[in-house]
Amino acid sequence: MKTHQIEIQKFKAAANNLQGQVVFKIDTLVSPRTPIDGIEPSSLLIMTEQNARVLMALLKTQIAEFDSKKPKSRHGRHG
Known part of the structure; x- marks a missing residue:
């Protein structure tokens, strides 16, 4: 396996x-x-705090998009 140091410069999309x-x-x-x-x-994946915050915002948006496409249960969840 090859190993690398990957430094994030900018998230574009x-x-x-x-x-x-x-x-x-x-x-x-x-x-x-x-x-x-x-x-x-x-x-290693390396990024600044600012880029980490951008990553968090992008992930939150993409996860919400996944969740919006899942079928909704009519009965809700039972704990």
Whole structure:
């Protein structure tokens, strides 16, 4: 597996696709990352607080769109 450091520069758009996925159009800086010995290799996703807030707002919107397409129950939920 290749590992990378992915730095979000800007979120440009978000949408839901027909496969039930959220797709983001983003500007990024991507650079290879060498795993540290003894630690499972992982890629890093890095963003500023401002971009994290944008991501949260975009996710909230896309999840609401998913929820609006789900069939509504007539009986409600029973706890």
